[in-house]
Amino acid sequence: MNFHLFKKNQSFNSTLPGANFLDSKNLNGKGLKVIIANDANLEGQAKNVANTIVKRSEILGVIGHWASEMTMATVDIYNP
Numbered sequence: 083m084n085f086h087l088f089k090k091n092q093s094f095n096s097t098l099p100g101a102n103f104l105d106s107k108n109l110n111g112k113g114l115k116v117i118i119a120n121d122a123n124l125e126g127q128a129k130n131v132a133n134t135i136v137k138r139s140e141i142l143g144v145i146g147h148w149a150s151e152m153t154m155a156t157v158d159i160y161n162p
Contacts, residue, residue: 121147125155132156 119135121128128147135141136159144160147153 117141121152123149123152125152128152128156129159132159136160 119131121131132144135144147156
């Protein structure tokens with residue numbers, strides 16, 4: 083799901099098309115949802131996205147940023 087389609091406090095369990103696709107494909111009630119966020123390869127945007135992500139308790143991990151520079155700019159946000 084595209085992170086930027088959601089409002090600040092909107093649940094990721096929304097009525098977006100395909101949002102419940104994996105509900106019947108889980109294992110013991112657990113599945114994987116992938117949220118995509120775009121930092122536009124800009125440090126300010128990367129920090130904004132990172133700060134938003136860490137406030138969402140249902141997001142358990144982050145893979146990426148595309149560029150190492152954005153990772154370095156946000157690593158302390160994800161791991162204070």
